[in-house]
Amino acid sequence: MRHLITLLSILLLNSVVYAKEINISGLITDESGEGIPGVMIFEKANSSHGTTTTFSGKYQFSVDEESIVVIRYIGYQTIEMKAKDLPSSIKLELEAQELEAIEIVGTRSQNRTVTETPVAIDVIDLENVTSATGQLDMNQLLQYVAPSFNAQRQSGADGSDHVDPATLRGLGPDQTLVLINGKRRHQSSLVNLIGTRGRGNTGTDLNAIPMAAIERIEILRDGASAQYGSDAIAGVINLVLKKNTDGVAVNLGTGINSEGDGETANVDVNYGTELGEGGFINVTGQYQHRGRTNRVPQNQEVFRTYVGDALSTGYGGFVNAAMPIADKTEVYAFGGASFRHGESYAWTREADDDRNIPEIYPNGFDPNIISDITDYSLSAGVKTELKGWKVDLNNTFGHNEFKYSVDQTLNASLGVNSPTSFYSGKHYLSQNVTGLGASKFYSGFLNGLNVAFGSEFRIDTYGIGAGEEGSYKDYSNGQVPGGAQGFPGFRPKNEIDAHRTNIAFYLDVETDITDKWMIAVAGRYENYSDFGGTFNGKIASRYEFSKAFAIRGAVSTGFRAPSLAQKHYSSIFTDVVGGETMEKVIAPNDSELAKALGMPELKQEKAFNASLGFTANLLDGLSLTVDGYYVAIDDRIVLTGAFTDDDPDIGDELKKLNVSAAQFFTNALDTRTVGLDVVLAYTHHINLHTFTTSIAGNINRMELGDITTNEKLAGKEDIYFGEREQMFLLASAPNTKFNFSLNHSYKKLSSMIRLNHFSSVELMDWDGGIDHYGSRMTTDIAMTYSFTPKLKWTLGGNNIFNVYPSKQDPLSTETGGYWDPVQMGFNGAYFYTKFGINF
Known part of the structure; x- marks a missing residue:
């Protein structure tokens, strides 16, 4: 820590020299001449050096006279100009004047800016955020800049170690719709199973x-099934790709945890240039590496040699044109x-374990689960204008695939001749969406009317491929455990290649009744080939009492059909319950096991959303938004608890499979979630110094209804979805989460300090006790120094005071360590440095 402070002091001293x-x-004004608050003005070569306009549209800050200054405001055309050439008054023009106008998530009107929408939208400028944070992956970055977003990194959870289960407002990962440039993004093929939110x-x-590759992220914090798709119950995350044409930008970064592990390396290159006359192409390449961490308890009896983050190495590219x-x-x-190539250790097999062959591993072994994740997508289309209607015809295809293998393992039923590595199989998901949409703005109707309508046709595919025989087979007829230890392979009877189609029609109407009052109404009909049809509606409104204060609200319905994975996933996997290793089966609802229990067929989830809030510009540079919400979800789909081999209905069937327990997907219960989002921001100038502060918080409460079973399962509610599983669901998000940040810029130096508060979380351990994780506060810092307009250096740290969650008994937790994945994780402090270079 002493060395870090010394380095930061040197940077501060150098910042005032030779500038x-x-x-x-x-x-900065709009077309009517009124000042626009909240416009971003920043140095292009150092996006963290800048400011925002006050309530009256004024701004000031210092910059090199030859630097390029960017003026950006969502919904308006971006301006780039040399600092010395900037006029004293600048009028921004709406992007609706251009064919490639931005469509803000939450509204299909291209004549509306993000501050004029009737629902809550977070707009996160990626360049500004990433320049002042050491997070390498998207989920962890959003965890700290969007309070309603939560993601915990898993340990010992198979594929979930490499794809963090992420939630919006504490709802399910599959209840948030992700878009790229406004087009539906495909989901992962992974089903979260073991020890995860x-x-x-x-x-x-x-x-x-x-x-x-991303310019900004728009998070619509409101139900949007009627606008964008039936699975947008919690909201929508829209990733808007870069389209700049100003050459090459290179970022190099590395970091390490205070314990000396979890080393990271990142290299990304972004290149943009003009394409033809008036076109563009923007290309991004990226390499990332994250090393293992290990927080195994010391001097205690434990079940695992390694507890921590998995190893991950990946590369990829993206293009926007x-x-x-x-x-x-x-x-x-x-x-x-x-x-992405990932490796994660499973639970330890001791030397005298009947799952070990001492001649192969005399000291026991730690199976190493390898996940190779391939993901690709392509979206293409044509935009045109016909008789005033803006028309967009598009096709988007995406594919995600996990291939599993395991080494440092064995199949005990093969004895001393067992191989020590196996291919365990794969699962995959693909999606193809063809859409046609049209919108038109009528300026002569009241104070403006926007009409949008369209249709989408989607084909979903989900499949499972078997592993090699030795990865799953028991060659001993039940005398010793068979299959690859750590990750038994998918079997031929698990193989599936399922398809379904969905067709949707939508209508979206927005009108400004007066220059202060707007109303938006949306309706969407969807029909699934395997679940039939549904209609969802939404009505939203915003009333502006003055430029300083407006209220907004919405009500809507939602619908989510069971995913193909929830309908068709099946496997036998290894789980560890209180230190005891056992095989479990997940069986689809049309299997004989499910029928023996009278397990009902899956049906759709139904939702109702309501929100009400206000926006206020209290003083010059001071803004406040407050939004309350209510989300009711009926027939929520969950994974049941474990029905064991002593169950009178299916016990004999489980013994025939040589497994100890079975789980199923089911519509188990109704949930009710209420909450409040608060964002307070203030920008202040003192001479050449610019200070920006913000407090952003989320208060969230979920209540669970009665467990819904059938007559045959009466009395088995504690197994069907017992208190332990219920507490996992309730812990999807802390009850409160607040971020306080202070940003300062002065000449070539900019700095950031952020405090992150997480409220307490409770989980039930394997012994039936309650593990209480007390509230925690972490601290992040970062400082960026611009040597020249084309070279900048960032030095920083996350959780610099090395805060950990409350310790628990490692013999009872889900991970086998002191902590389950809660709040801010359990890796401690992380320090990093980054260089940004522009050519």
């Missing part, structure tokens, strides 16, 4: 998209591919 700077100031759910692998081909017509395409 050829000027103080720029001015007024969101167990029984599939989510979207945000880490497959290079952060350097568009080119006009005729007057008012352009073609566009975006997409990319990534590959």
